[in-house]
Amino acid sequence: MKTDLRIFKTKEALRNALMHLLEQKSLNSISVTELCQLAKVNRGTFYAHYGQVENLFEEYFKTIMEDLADSYQEPYKYVQNLLSKDLNPATIRIFHHIEKYQPFYHIVFSKTVPLAYYYLLFDHVQTLIKDDVSEHYGNGIDIDISMVSAYQANAILGLAIEWHRQDFKQSAEDMNQLLVRVLSI
Amino acid sequence: MKTDLRIFKTKEALRNALMHLLEQKSLNSISVTELCQLAKVNRGTFYAHYGQVENLFEEYFKTIMEDLADSYQEPYKYVQNLLSKDLNPATIRIFHHIEKYQPFYHIVFSKTVPLAYYYLLFDHVQTLIKDDVSEHYGNGIDIDISMVSAYQANAILGLAIEWHRQDFKQSAEDMNQLLVRVLSI
DNA sequence: ATATTTAATGAACAAGTGTACAATAAAATT
DNA sequence: AATTTTATTGTACACTTGTTCATTAAATAT
Numbered sequence: 493m494k495t496d497l498r499i500f501k502t503k504e505a506l507r508n509a510l511m512h513l514l515e516q517k518s519l520n521s522i523s524v525t526e527l528c529q530l531a532k533v534n535r536g537t538f539y540a541h542y543g544q545v546e547n548l549f550e551e552y553f554k555t556i557m558e559d560l561a562d563s564y565q566e567p568y569k570y571v572q573n574l575l576s577k578d579l580n581p582a583t584i585r586i587f588h589h590i591e592k593y594q595p596f597y598h599i600v601f602s603k604t605v606p607l608a609y610y611y612l613l614f615d616h617v618q619t620l621i622k623d624d625v626s627e628h629y630g631n632g633i634d635i636d637i638s639m640v641s642a643y644q645a646n647a648i649l650g651l652a653i654e655w656h657r658q659d660f661k662q663s664a665e666d667m668n669q670l671l672v673r674v675l676s677i
Numbered sequence: 678m679k680t681d682l683r684i685f686k687t688k689e690a691l692r693n694a695l696m697h698l699l700e701q702k703s704l705n706s707i708s709v710t711e712l713c714q715l716a717k718v719n720r721g722t723f724y725a726h727y728g729q730v731e732n733l734f735e736e737y738f739k740t741i742m743e744d745l746a747d748s749y750q751e752p753y754k755y756v757q758n759l760l761s762k763d764l765n766p767a768t769i770r771i772f773h774h775i776e777k778y779q780p781f782y783h784i785v786f787s788k789t790v791p792l793a794y795y796y797l798l799f800d801h802v803q804t805l806i807k808d809d810v811s812e813h814y815g816n817g818i819d820i821d822i823s824m825v826s827a828y829q830a831n832a833i834l835g836l837a838i839e840w841h842r843q844d845f846k847q848s849a850e851d852m853n854q855l856l857v858r859v860l861s862i
Numbered sequence: 863a864t865a866t867t868t869a870a871t872g873a874a875c876a877a878g879t880g881t882a883c884a885a886t887a888a889a890a891t892t
Numbered sequence: 893a894a895t896t897t898t899a900t901t902g903t904a905c906a907c908t909t910g911t912t913c914a915t916t917a918a919a920t921a922t
Binding site for chain 1: 705786787788789790791792793794795796799820821823824825827828829830831832833834835836838839843855858859862
């Protein structure tokens with residue numbers, strides 16, 4: 493069962509309007525009213541599909557997270573000769589992924605946005621890392637894998653935050669090399 | 678020049694009302710109207726001092742951050758025999774600090790709150806760690822100290838987030854021991 | 863092509879937001 | 893104690909929010 497064309501058009505119009513507005517102002521400052529005016533969609537129609545502007549953004553968010561997962565699956569092309577003992581491709585690919593979706597991450601890392609988005613990102617990275625951590629330490633080890641992966645996932649995101657704060661002036665490649673050095677300390 | 682008694686009373690009433698409301702509902706769902714009704718303060722008066730409910734919360738935030746800094750200055754009492762090579766007292770004291778202000782951190786780590794609060798916390802921890810990092814690696818080293826401290830600060834906060842997610846079921850002491858183990862891996 | 867289903871619209875509602883200003887009352891100053 | 897200063901109040905305004913519902917119109921099914 494495919495979705496009604498009208499629904500598709502409505503959602504598309506709202507998505508385009510949101511992307512347009514996000515270039516000018518922050519997510520939290522976008523009102524339902526102005527979004528609907530720009531999208532030429534009735535306000536009631538918006539509320540029929542989304543409860544708030546954030547929910548619309550979350551649809552976009554999901555597609556980005558799919559790319560993050562895809563990046564993880566992808567062959568590891570860029571840093572063959574930079575591997576340290578505990579460094580795995582997933583942790584390294586993330587900087588290229590962030591670079592690719594820089595405008596998006598500019599929003600996700602912006603101060604006014606709810607912590608929920610950071611957590612969604614955190615969850616994805618933690619899940620990717622969790623597999624490697626549990627594989628690395630086996631089953632019988634007496635340490636909370638969730639804690640170890642939370643530590644490592646958020647450490648990487650700490651670099652991403654600092655990268656964002658420095659206006660992404662470094663290249664993704666620079667960030668990879670930095671990560672390798674930090675891990676080898 | 679001391680502040681007008683009326684201002685003090687107004688702010689006190691608003692602060693108490695906020696603390697009361699935060700026990701029942703999330704920060705972002707508290708309206709200016711209900712806050713002022715509970716505090717018995719005119720809505721116009723609220724806007725004379727704060728632009729939004731969040732600004733009021735930020736005043737409380739500052740006092741907590743002062744305690745975090747104080748904790749750092751305090752003699753290191755709890756983990757004399759757990760020190761690993763790179764582990765310093767500041768990173769360890771943070772779990773006791775979080776435990777002490779658990780209701781506060783429950784709010785700061787809640788999904789609906791803006792990322793700004795996380796960043797404020799991040800900044801404080803990063804600053805504390807920065808001193809140790811630069812001391813440890815000297816001046817002539819060719820690595821971005823901000824990046825290294827961002828990595829380490831956020832790694833610790835990753836543990837704090839996971840701790841929060843597991844409803845603070847571990848003791849601060851448990852978290853200290855966990856940190857030492859993660860660092861020694 | 864027509865009938866049926868269902869999404870979008872427009873209008874109206876109560877409630878909250880942010881701002882402004884004259885009137886009042888409570889502090890600080892003399 | 894009287895005067896001056898200034899914070900608070902009450903009221904009003906235009907606006908946004910979230911919701912409801914009958915009407916309209918577009919898409920799907922026959």
